[in-house]
Amino acid sequence: MTDDRPSSVSQPRGKALRLHRGLARIWGSDQRFRGWFTTSNNNDIGTLFLIVATSFFVIGGILAMLIRTQLATPDSAFMEPQVYSQIFTMHGTVMMFLFAIPFFEAMSMLLLPGMLGTRDLAFPRLGAYGLWVYIFGGSAVIIAMLMGLAPDGGWFMYPPLSSAAFSPGIGADVWLLGITSIEVSAIATAIEVIVTVLRYRAAGMSLSRMPIFAWYILVVSVMILTAFPPMILGSLLLEVERALNWPFFKVENGGDPLLWQHLFWLFGHPEVYIIFLPAAGMIATILPVMARTNLLGYGWVVAAAVSLAVLSFGLWVHHMFTTGIPHMGLAFFSAASTLVAVPTSVMIFSWIGTLWKGRARMELPMLWIMGFFATFVIGGLTGVMLAVVPFNWQVHDTHFVVAHLHYVLIGGYVFPMVAAIYYFMPLLTGRTRFFKLGEAAFWLVVPSFHITFFSIHMAGCWVSEGGPGPMTRIRDGRH
Structure with a gap:
């Protein structure tokens, strides 16, 4: 009597191998150069996030050195006052918006799937969307600075300094639209992380057994969904006011500049803990x-x-x-x-x-x-x-x-x-x-x-x- 166990075992193994190869073609990365522009793989997206965020960190560091050079001596003529105000504004903007949050998003994309025992994040294309929206918004702000069009009202953009009367030109408009794009990118990534942590954990991994880093990122992602909409709302209101002369923050038209401060810091102080x-x-x-x-x-x-x-x-x-x-x-x-x-x-x-x-x-x-x-x-x-x-x-x-x-x-x-x-x-x-x-x-x-x-x-x-x-x-x- 022959033993047919090897053949019966090899059939499921062969089926599993074919399934694995089929999924690898779906989830795998295009090894050609254009693959970096079309990928939705979490490792590729995380790597690109990391590279771009680190590049912005270097830019922010260079701006900081320019600031310290200006302040090193009294009555320094190194930079004109308006240029200094632009550099000061862009240093805070780059560090707070373009580096800090995208950098930990990159680490989350690279590490969370392995920690949770899943192949990829929940919505790979949403991750790719967040990456390119972030690159678009950040690049627009940096290009505007290189062209001398950066705003000079501080990275917190308080009205009336950021109003059309005191900040003419398109510098503040580019800043508002660029920062809004970056906030949308962060919200997209937060949604992806929340769904992954809550629904894509390995079998048997309860919330009480999750790696501690996954807990922190879950909490931070919920904070992003709560804190970033006020900033987006404030940016849109200020842009509409600048473009259409509507009275949201203008005292002379019945507005209140403190409204911007409430909206900004309702986002800005939770952001400190979102970063920490x-x-x-x-x-x-x-x-x-x-x-x-x-x-x-x-x-x-x-x-x-x-x-x-x-x-x-x-x-x-x-x-x-x-x-x-x-x-x-x-x-x-x-x-x-x-x-x-x-x-x-x-x-x-x-x-x-x-x-x-x-x-x-x-x-x-x-x-x-x-x-x-x-x-x-x-x-x-x-x-x-x-x-x-x-x-x-x-x-x-x-x-x-x-x-x-x-x-x-x-x-x-x-x-x-x-x-x-x-x-x-x-x-x-x-x-x-x-x-x-x-x-x-x-x-x-x-x-x-x-x-x-x-x-x-x-x-x-x-x-x-x-x-x-x-x-x-x-x-x-x-x-």
Whole structure:
């Protein structure tokens, strides 16, 4: 009697192999050059996102160097005032809109499918649409700057400075349309991520068993769907006002310029946490590996991330403490701005506890995470200082706020993302580092950052035009 088991087993295997090859043709990438323009593969889309976002980061860094060159000497003639205002506006625009959010979107596209055990993201063509809308909007803004058509009203574009009367020409219009395109791109990517995390996890992977980075990205994607529509609405209203002279933000026509500030910061302050939370997800992913243990308090960290997302929508007015809002509003938003430190502290202490119970290896990703700790904690403490209304009144629109912003965004986002690049690059490229320059770069960048921006804290506290700075007035009892 013959045994037919090998043939019966080979048939399902052959069918599975044919199915695999058929799906590979569908999901695979076109290896020709034009394939980069037609691909919908998540690895290709993520790689293109990463390359373009990094290019914009380099542009933003060059603009920052131009700003510091202008400010290096008093009465500098390096740039004309209007050019300086354009460079200042574009530096903030590039870093906040063109680099920060697309960069973590790129990392999400590259890493999430493997973490969740799925072949691709939920809507590959939606991902490709988001990529090209982002490239279109970002390129339009950069080309306008190179042609001398960049706006000069600041990256927050407050009316009436951004109105047609004070910002004539098409510079502000290009900015508004370009930024709107970038926001649409982010919303498309957020939809893709949410559906992938909720519906495309591997069999048996419940939400409580998900990798911690997937939790962070899920929370951030929900925040994007909530926070970005107000910014899109504000941009469209301002563009309609400029084009048709409608009275949304013009006081003389019955409008209110504070409406723009509410719409902008209803997007802008949650965006700070939209930027921070993916970096926190990277830290929560990398740190246990470097410490050779598991993450301490997984459930508490997830709860802290969700709490931070909810609270971030209740404190946007702390950017507007000096606009004359009622005292009850001041008290509410001051309390919310202080309370947001609680879930952030839960995350910080979870990571410290993970290091405490493990044995950390001080490899290059770990060095950048330690740089994050040393920088972000200072930025968080200055954020609590700014949540106190009397202090905020004194340092509002000074370089103290500039220093705080850079401590939070560079220390809280760029440093962890550099750690993530070093950590995941062998996985993404199949190669390890050859030139051991990363350690030298770390010891050059982190101390230099603190030397630069800690002194800017002091400049905001002690220096003011035409008299003593705000801290001197407080000390002398004049306020």
